[in-house]
Amino acid sequence: MDMEDDTVQVRENSAEDTEMLELPKDPAEVKASEFIKGESSKEIPVESQQPELPENVVLQSLEKEEFIIKLAVGQQSEIIKNAILDGRGENPVPLLNVSAPILAKAIEFWKRHIDAAEGEDLTEWDKAFLGDLSQEVLFELAAAANYMESKSLLDCTCKFIADIIKEMKVEEVRDYFGIECDFTEEEERKMREDNAWAFEQ
Amino acid sequence: MEQCERASEIERVFSSLPSGLPSDPLHRAVRVSEIRESNFSSPSAHPSTMDYRRRSYSMDDLPDNLLHMVVGPLGLKPAVRTSLLAKRWRDVHRSLPIVEIDEDDFVSPDTKTIDEYEFVSAVFAILEGRLLPFERFRLCCGLLDGEGFDDEFKKILECVSIRERTITRELSVIFVGGDFYKIPECVLFNLVLIKLELEKCWIDVPISFPGLKKLRVLFLNITIISEGDLERLLDNLSELEELSLIYCSKLHNIRITSSSLQKLDVVAFRSLSIVIRGAPCLRSVGVIYDFDVEEAYENVIDDKAATPLVGTGDTDRLIRMVTELQQVNKLCLSISKEFDKFESQKMVSFLTFVLASSPNLKVLTVGDRLYSEIANNDLTVEEDYWEQQPPTVCVNCNLQEVYVILDGDRKKFWVNFVEYLLVNGNMLKKVWICCTKGLRHLFEIQRYISLIVKASANVIIEFEIVKKGKTRNYFARAGLESIY
Helix, strand or coil, rough: HHHHHHHHHHHHCCCCCCCCCCCCCCCCHHHHHHHCCCCCCCCCHHHHHHHCCCCEEEEEECCCCCCEEEHHHHHHHHHHHHHHCCCCCCCCCCCCCCCCHHHHHHHHHHHHHHHCCCCCCHHHHHHHHHCCCCCHHHHHHHHHHHCCCCHHHHHHHHHHHHHHHHHHCCHHHHHCCCCCCCCCCHHHHHHHCCHHHHHHC | HHHHHHHHEEEEEEECCCCCCCHHHHHHHHHHHHHCCCCCCCCCCCCCCHHHHCCCCCCHHHHHHCCCCCHHHHCCHHHHHHHHHHHHHCHHHHHCCCCEEEEHHHHCCCCEEECCCHHHHHHHHHCCCCCEEEEEEEEEEEEEEEECCCCHHHHHHHHHHHHHHHHHEEEEEEEEECEEEECCCCHHCCCCCEEEEEECEECCCCCCCCCCCCCCCCEEEECEEEEEEEEHHHHCCCCCCCEEECCCCCCCEEEECCCCCCCCEEEEEECCCEEECCCCCCCCCEEEECHHHHHHHHCHCCCCCCCCCCCHHHHHHHHHHHHCCCCCCCEEEEEECCCCCCCCHHHHHHHHHHHHHCCCCCCEEEEECCHHHHCCCCCCCCCCCCHHHHCCHHHHHHHEEEEECCCCCHHHHHHHHHHHHHHCCCCCCCEEECCCCCCCHHHHHHHHHHCCCCCCCEEEEEECCCCCCCHHHHHHHHHCCCCC
16 A cells, blocks of 8 residues: 555545544455455455554654653644654654643643543543643643644543533633633623623523 | 535635634644644634743633633533623634524523523524524524414524525524424525434425535434425435434335435334435445334324335335345344234344345344234244354354344344354454343353354453333444434
């Protein structure tokens, strides 16, 4: 299988979610069709046709600090995954919008999720992990997850923030997150009026 | 001509938006270009390295698509309330990609009723305040029909079907009132719709309509649509990939001709004739005849107007459907009680037929809910029927997963069937047996099966017990996710 074609496919064909290790053809189907034709069973194309992939990946943070992680861990980020699949195999992978402490946290999250046993429920661990972070780090981590296209981390951080807001009134949310209200009293009153249906309690 | 221009105009609007989910292809397209250009001008876009170093991070620094992921799940009213937090937040809720409006959110806690005018004006307020089109718009209420709101709801559906600023890519209309809601024609004019879900609605399909050309998923639940109208729809939906017809009582003879269809699920409370003619992409088929529900939908069955069923008998009809399924990878069949024409002998020949005529079958789900009154009269199946069966191509080479849901009394029959599959199934990875009779029953089956010499050494066999009559949830597990 031509690796070059795969590269082009991953880059430009962003409309499809291409699986990383894609078999050329389903071995079972190949066998069946030959069975029907009446031929003797031939060699089935085996998964080892896949090109060599590095076992470890090096990530480079904003400060050019380097982190070495296993490939499986890094694959939870689409940016990292694509950088490795790219024919040029960018190594180290530059993540210039993510600072080192944030990247370290992201790696910690990915590692825990990769190491999880099948069917293990990590919601408690996720809550504790995110609960330990300062607000600033939490937001930075969310932005980093967005930038690195890591769905698991992004979903988790956004849900965590949403769960906090869910229980609070508008004033409480402002206090908790230090959001400065830049509306005038008049503006605020008008907004409440315009969407009165959402504000009655 | 004009419509093509409008369609491409709307497509342009969609492709230039950042979308909520990182794995969404639209979002990825935007992200890739952002990385390449590193050119962020607006404060609400992704912060560049310069922003990052300049000041400490607060929630206001997060880009819109992230705030959508935080605000969206809060629910309709709390999401709108976030607009009051600060100017940065004022417009976040007005561009949420997913908006789900449920009349339950409008029940007044004091009076326990819904103020209809408030509900309708709230929906209008949401539509008027909209900054961007919807990715998904879901409307669930009982007010759609009658009560004098016909015009209002027609306007609402027009907004999400043809107005550029409020058009939606996925539409769900769920009616919870007593009768059926007649879907206005404008829904068929939507040029960008990719998923349509209707529940307890009634739809008439004109001979031709400009929209739905991009529709990929059609989900009709307890919906009244005539056979001719369904065919007309399929003719026009040239990109349809998934079709679910759940308790669509007016359909007796279903004819499927679709060059693009990949997945078909049919759930009915009686036997139907399903003829699949020309569906080369079809890979997954699910058919469930669920007779228990008949009482619940009594008033819906319109037997007088029913066209006579094609074919000579229920089994023959099923067999005929199966002849068209050579390409199918995934098949789910379940027949429930009172389907008294399905004696064991016919069930046996039907199963044999399925295995023989679907060589590419990888996943098979069978459910049986025949109870003792019928089963005890079945003396027609030989004890060693399955032992004597030669293995078929699909069993030898392709079958990977088998799910058997036993809610009846024909234990021995099904255990012999599973034995046949295990003895011959070289590619079997998983066999999952769900039964309703309790632990002792389960242990007997487990013990019997553990003694069988299996063709596939790595096969995993799982057992599960479920309450009698509660097997419906397990079809979801076994692959019929669209239904449950």
